[in-house]
Amino acid sequence: PPEQLPADKEKPTLVVLGSGWGATSFLKSLDTEEFNVVVISPRNYFLFTPLLPSVTVGTLEPRSIIQPTRYITRHKKRKVDVYEAEAQEVDPVKKTVTFQDLSDIRGAAGSVTIPYDYLVYAVGCENQTFGIKGVNEHACFLKELSDADKIRTKLMDCIETAAFRDQPQDEIDRLMHMVVVGGGPTGVEYAGELHDFLIDDLKKWYPEVADRLRITLIEALPNVLPAFSKQLIQYTESTFAENKIDVLTRTMVKDVKESSVVVQDANKQMREIPYGLLVWATGNTSRQITRDLMSKLTSVQTQRRGLLVDDYLSLLGGDGIYAVGDCTATSYAPTAQVASQQGIYLAGVFQKLGQKAKLERQLAQLRATAAAPEEIEATVKKLNRAAKLTPFHYSHQGSLAYIGSEKAIADLPLFNGNVASGGGAAMLFWRSAYVSTLYSVRNRTLVLADWLKVKIFGR
Ligand code: FAD
Ligand code: NAD
Numbered sequence: 001p002p003e004q005l006p007a008d009k010e011k012p013t014l015v016v017l018g019s020g021w022g023a024t025s026f027l028k029s030l031d032t033e034e035f036n037v038v039v040i041s042p043r044n045y046f047l048f049t050p051l052l053p054s055v056t057v058g059t060l061e062p063r064s065i066i067q068p069t070r071y072i073t074r075h076k077k078r079k080v081d082v083y084e085a086e087a088q089e090v091d092p093v094k095k096t097v098t099f100q101d102l103s104d105i106r107g108a109a110g111s112v113t114i115p116y117d118y119l120v121y122a123v124g125c126e127n128q129t130f131g132i133k134g135v136n137e138h139a140c141f142l143k144e145l146s147d148a149d150k151i152r153t154k155l156m157d158c159i160e161t162a163a164f165r166d167q168p169q170d171e172i173d174r175l176m177h178m179v180v181v182g183g184g185p186t187g188v189e190y191a192g193e194l195h196d197f198l199i200d201d202l203k204k205w206y207p208e209v210a211d212r213l214r215i216t217l218i219e220a221l222p223n224v225l226p227a228f229s230k231q232l233i234q235y236t237e238s239t240f241a242e243n244k245i246d247v248l249t250r251t252m253v254k255d256v257k258e259s260s261v262v263v264q265d266a267n268k269q270m271r272e273i274p275y276g277l278l279v280w281a282t283g284n285t286s287r288q289i290t291r292d293l294m295s296k297l298t299s300v301q302t303q304r305r306g307l308l309v310d311d312y313l314s315l316l317g318g319d320g321i322y323a324v325g326d327c328t329a330t331s332y333a334p335t336a337q338v339a340s341q342q343g344i345y346l347a348g349v350f351q352k353l354g355q356k357a358k359l360e361r362q363l364a365q366l367r368a369t370a371a372a373p374e375e376i377e378a379t380v381k382k383l384n385r386a387a388k389l390t391p392f393h394y395s396h397q398g399s400l401a402y403i404g405s406e407k408a409i410a411d412l413p414l415f416n417g418n419v420a421s422g423g424g425a426a427m428l429f430w431r432s433a434y435v436s437t438l439y440s441v442r443n444r445t446l447v448l449a450d451w452l453k454v455k456i457f458g459r
Contacts, residue, residue: 004074004076004078005077005078006078007036008036008078011034011035011036012034012035012117012118013035013036013037013038013114014035014036014037014038014118014119015037015038015039015040015114015118015119015120016037016039016119016122017041017119017120017122018041019041020041020043020049020122020124020325020326020339021046021049021122021325021336021340022120022124022324022325022326022339022340022342023039023041023122023325023343024046024439025340025342025347026120026122026324026343026346026347027039027072027073027076027347028072028347029343029344030350030351032078033078033354034353034354034357034358035078035118035350037076037078037080037081038080038081038082038116039069039080039082039083040083040085040086040087040099041069041084042084042085042086043084044069044070044084045066045067045068045069046066046067046068046069047144048065048066048439050336050400050434050437051064051065051434052065052143052145052148053142053148053189053190053192053402054193055145056142056151056155056193057155057194057196058197058459059197059450059451059459060450060451061450062148064443064450065145065438065446065447066145067442067443070082085099085101086099086101086102087099087289088100089289090119090121090289090292090321091296092296092297092315093296094115095115095116095119096115097114097116097119098112098113099111099112099113100112118320118350118353119318119320119321120322120346121293121315121322121327122323122324122325122327122343123287123289123290124327125284125286125287125306126143126284126285126286127143127282127284127285128282128283128284128285129280129282132253132254132255132256133255134255134256134258135256135280137256137258138256138257139181139256139278140154140277140279141279141280141281142279142281151190151279155178155194158175158176158178158276161276162209162212163206163208172209173212173274174259174274175276176212177214177273177275178213178214178216178275178277178279179216179218179261179273179277180215180216180278180279180281181261181279181280181281182280182281182283183217183221183223183247184227184281184282184283185401187219188217188224188236188401189401189402189403190279191215191217191245192405192407193402193404194215194404195243195245195405196406197459198210198213199405200458204458214244215244215245215246216245216246216248216273216275217245217246218251218253218273219249219250219251220252221249221250222249223237224236224237224240224249225401227399228399228401228409228420232409232420235422235423236403236409239405240404242405243405245404249266250266251263251265254270256278259274259275260273260274261273261275261278284326284334286304286305286306290307290327294307297316297317297318300316301317305329306327306328306330307327307329308328309322309323311391311392312349312391312392313342313346313392322349324343325338325339325343326339332394337396338394341394341395342392342394345392349389352386356383356386356387359386360383362379363376363379363380366379397412397413398411398412398414399411400429400430402427402430403422406424406427407423407426408422408423408426408427408429408430409426410426410430
């Protein structure tokens with residue numbers, strides 16, 4: 001990379017919290033010349049979440065879908081500080097952020113507080129459990145790379161244990177029962193990947209127990225994928241029926257035990273379902289740091305669902321704070337598409353803020369040197385233009401999901417209407433759309449190579 005400009009005390013400090021979809025698309029598009037940028041995130045990489053379910057069964061390798069944050073920041077004009085740390089508190093009055101390295105190896109630094117002029121808040125959210133007992137202790141989530149790894153390890157352990165000699169029959173059935181809670185896209189995609197693993201690999205490698213594997217998807221609502229069109233919901237449910245994935249709709253998990261879940265079924269009857277592996281995918285809730293921030297701005301931050309921002313993504317009640325992605329409560333769904341478009345938009349806002357600062361300096365100099373009035377007037381005009389912002393506008397590119405057995409579903413806003421498509425063609429579209437959205441040539445190459453590897457050698 002080219003040599004970077006050093007930090008400049010005269011320039012404002014811009015702190016970015018997070019390294020997910022919102023923060024990464026912001027950083028990618030940001031011109032750092034006018035800012036001293038600090039990035040704080042407990043994860044020193046960006047994770048391409050749409051392909052995370054594929055990591056749980058070994059279709060993709062973990063490294064193929066992540067990109068180091070420094071991969072972006074080291075190419076920036078001005079040096080960017082990146083800290084692998086967790087922000088613990090934002091003080092919107094003093095305009096400070098407190099953060100700490102909470103990873104396994106911590107050093108002696110302890111908790112650090114730094115001031116900011118601008119803060120881009122993109123910490124995402126955490127897994128929703130609705131306070132149901134036993135979820136955190138016994139279930140696996142599917143949000144982080146470590147979650148996918150945990151699922152992969154636990155899944156194989158269940159299968160190996162089921163194949164262990166002299167195992168009682170009902171224990172084999174329990175171990176080979178994979179239960180997924182939540183029929184949103186995360187749960188559906190995971191169930192689809194698991195089905196592929198069973199058909200393509202387990203049947204060959206574990207013929208003695210593979211036929212005992214059962215997949216059950218539990219959903220509280222009357223159908224899965226409430227956000228997709230009716231036709232694609234039916235397509236998914238019938239594909240799952242063909243693939244022998246049991247879908248229990250109108251069924252709500254009430255309690256999670258070490259080896260069973262207690263559910264209330266469609267007839268309001270309580271029953272217990274034994275499981276070997278439990279994957280929990282019931283959506284999002286705000287992180288503690290976000291709730292704390294809201295509690296400091298209670299007069300304007302009135303939505304439990306997330307942070308309220310104006311049309312320019314500026315946090316209500318927060319001077320110099322902007323928020324993007326899943327941590328916000330807007331009219332948009334909490335998706336990567338929204339977060340990344342917001343990140344790009346916000347980089348445009350900062351481009352204008354930078355231009356404004358530059359022009360203000362120029363103007364002060366022109367006035368100090370008694371420059372020609374026309375020159376001053378032209379600079380004032382430019383300054384006014386730089387100060388004008390257009391509100392954020394979201395452009396929906398469609399919704400895609402992989403449902404297993406080489407089929408995907410696609411809800412696309414085309415020809416002034418919605419086109420719903422399911423099947424092999426949608427799967428090719430799903431693959432090409434995601435490969436082209438991956439941020440780097442390195443990631444694209446690795447993902448394509450993984451898919452090829454699976455075709456040749458299996459998972
Ligand atoms: P995230 O991407 O979650 O990033 C949050 C960042 O903040 C992370 O880097 C995290 O480490 C960091 N962070 C956390 N706590 C702190 C802290 N205290 N201080 C500093 N940093 C912190 N959306 C789609 O549009 N299409 C899809 O196909 C799709 N598939 C998905 C599949 C799965 C399995 C999952 C889980 C989600 C999927 N999504 C998809 C949703 C999408 O991933 C999210 O909407 C998106 O990640 C939101 O971006 P974000 O930047 O707000 O949050
Ligand atoms: P979600 O909120 O979309 O779905 C969660 C589901 O769990 C809901 O249908 C809910 O009714 C159900 N549920 C909640 N509590 C339950 C209980 N106790 N028992 C049974 N069912 C229960 O969550 P998600 O699938 O994790 O998705 C989160 C966000 O990420 C969404 O905005 C989604 O669009 C996005 N996402 C998109 C894709 C994609 O586009 N392919 C993939 C994954 C996630």
